[in-house]
Amino acid sequence: MKRITTPITDEMVNSLNVGDMVYVSGYIFCGRDAVLPKIVRDMEEGKLADKGIDLTGGVVFHTAVSPAGTGPTSSNKLEIEASIEPLSKGGIKMHLGKGQLKPETIAALDKYNSLYAVIPPVTALLESKVSSREVMAYPEEGMEAFHRLYVTDFPCVIAAVRGKSIYDKEA
Amino acid sequence: MDQRIIDLVCDTLVRAGSTFRPDQKEAYRRAMKTEKNELANWCLATTLENAEVAEKNRSPLCDDTGIPHLFVEIGPNRQLTGDMMAAIQEGVRQGLRTLPGRPMAIKGDDMQRLDQSGGLDEDSGALAAAPMIIKNVDEDVLRVTVLMTGGGPAIRGITERVFHKHNAKVVADEIVARAKDRVSLLGCSPCTLAVGIGRSQYEATALMIEAMAKGNYDKQTEMEKYITDEVNKVCTCGPLGLGGDTAVLATFMKVGPQRASGVRIVALRPCCCFEPRCASVEL
Numbered sequence: 001m002k003r004i005t006t007p008i009t010d011e012m013v014n015s016l017n018v019g020d021m022v023y024v025s026g027y028i029f030c031g032r033d034a035v036l037p038k039i040v041r042d043m044e045e046g047k048l049a050d051k052g053i054d055l056t057g058g059v060v061f062h063t064a065v066s067p068a069g070t071g072p073t074s075s076n077k078l079e080i081e082a083s084i085e086p087l088s089k090g091g092i093k094m095h096l097g098k099g100q101l102k103p104e105t106i107a108a109l110d111k112y113n114s115l116y117a118v119i120p121p122v123t124a125l126l127e128s129k130v131s132s133r134e135v136m137a138y139p140e141e142g143m144e145a146f147h148r149l150y151v152t153d154f155p156c157v158i159a160a161v162r163g164k165s166i167y168d169k170e171a
Numbered sequence: 172m173d174q175r176i177i178d179l180v181c182d183t184l185v186r187a188g189s190t191f192r193p194d195q196k197e198a199y200r201r202a203m204k205t206e207k208n209e210l211a212n213w214c215l216a217t218t219l220e221n222a223e224v225a226e227k228n229r230s231p232l233c234d235d236t237g238i239p240h241l242f243v244e245i246g247p248n249r250q251l252t253g254d255m256m257a258a259i260q261e262g263v264r265q266g267l268r269t270l271p272g273r274p275m276a277i278k279g280d281d282m283q284r285l286d287q288s289g290g291l292d293e294d295s296g297a298l299a300a301a302p303m304i305i306k307n308v309d310e311d312v313l314r315v316t317v318l319m320t321g322g323g324p325a326i327r328g329i330t331e332r333v334f335h336k337h338n339a340k341v342v343a344d345e346i347v348a349r350a351k352d353r354v355s356l357l358g359c360s361p362c363t364l365a366v367g368i369g370r371s372q373y374e375a376t377a378l379m380i381e382a383m384a385k386g387n388y389d390k391q392t393e394m395e396k397y398i399t400d401e402v403n404k405v406c407t408c409g410p411l412g413l414g415g416d417t418a419v420l421a422t423f424m425k426v427g428p429q430r431a432s433g434v435r436i437v438a439l440r441p442c443c444c445f446e447p448r449c450a451s452v453e454l
Contacts, residue, residue: 021210066275067274068234068271068272070234073323076356098411100355118358118411118413121233121443122221123225124189124231124232125217125224142290142293143275143291157210159413
């Protein structure tokens with residue numbers, strides 16, 4: 001297993017290949033269907049800094065954050081997959097979720113030297129690796145608010161980077 | 172309300188949301204012995220490890236703790252009163268607060284619940300159970316099975332007719348064809364295919380819930396095994412969609428009464444790697 005700590009640099013992205021098993025540590029953002037389109041809109045309107053959010057080198061984990069814990073939702077849900085290109089453009093280097101993405105999304109990741117990793121939906125295990133959680137924006141969304149966690153050794157597999165995808169048979 | 176029923180149902184819901192059954196654990200161990208793909212094996216082992224941690228802590232297997240579904244079996248000499256049904260529902264509420272279930276009940280009127288503009292209820296116990304299924308059985312019991320059904324499989328599930336051409340294999344092959352893409356898109360594989368075959372959409376879905384409640388990984392019929400093997404032949408997504416031979420662990424199928432007609436109604440749910448999350452209790 002390789003280990004990386006946020007913020008993620010271009011060099012770190014360049015060192016990773018499809019199929020690599022990686023432990024991710026540090027601060028990561030969390031959001032899914034309800035809030036990611038709002039974060040994209042705020043980013044495009046230049047309002048993220050007012051909320052204390054800096055996407056540079058960041059990770060977005062596609063999950064709700066609730067008393068039940070965290071776990072990946074399908075990254076190919078309409079609003080979530082649509083957020084991947086603009087958030088990559090805004091500085092996000094890792095999108096963490098599950099499920100196959102469209103070829104055009106894989107190409108968009110490559111365009112901004114970002115990557116997609118999948119994480120097993122192992123909520124009970126992940127809970128033991130989260131040491132802090134806070135709401136960064138849209139608290140009215142409850143468990144779907146934009147959260148930030150501090151995590152240690154979240155296990156994941158690199159599923160798409162530099163235009164290649166684990167879902168391609170030749171990858 | 173009967174506090175004994177409330178406590179029993181509460182405990183049963185927590186078990187359903189936090190525990191792999193022995194046959195389920197054994198299905199994973201069997202898959203790990205035959206799976207050659209390194210990433211796939213890692214996923215299987217991590218999922219099993221997660222189940223052991225969840226069982227020990229009585230904490231959720233998955234953060235999508237699911238929508239409670241209740242399957243009730245009632246024998247010839249047993250009674251189920253309105254008060255008892257209310258106690259079962261209260262047990263569900265308390266179980267959701269204890270697990271804890273994800274607080275995902277949507278507030279508001281019809282339109283607000285559709286577009287989620289009414290906000291979320293912070294109370295895990297506010298999540299209403301689906302309508303109860305009650306079935307007469309020969310066994311002299313009053314048994315409640317609590318099933319916790321996640322959103323991913325609900326997105327991928329399908330209930331639709333099959334023109335059977337008077338050949339059961341046509342039905343089985345259509346189930347395989349429908350399962351292929353749905354299992355690949357699920358993400359949280361390996362999955363267990365739940366199938367109900369009936370005369371209407373309602374009956375097929377109720378039979379599918381019964382298949383989830385009563386299915387056993389150690390007891391597979393010839394047709395269940397055929398469907399599992401055929402889907403694994405055409406579906407190369409493996410666990411978590413990362414490749415390998417283990418896209419499907421088993422098929423749980425319930426065939427109900429059928430009508431004199433060229434059509435069968437098939438409900439198919441690609442249950443995720445934790446499902447069927449269910450536990451039973453005798454009241």
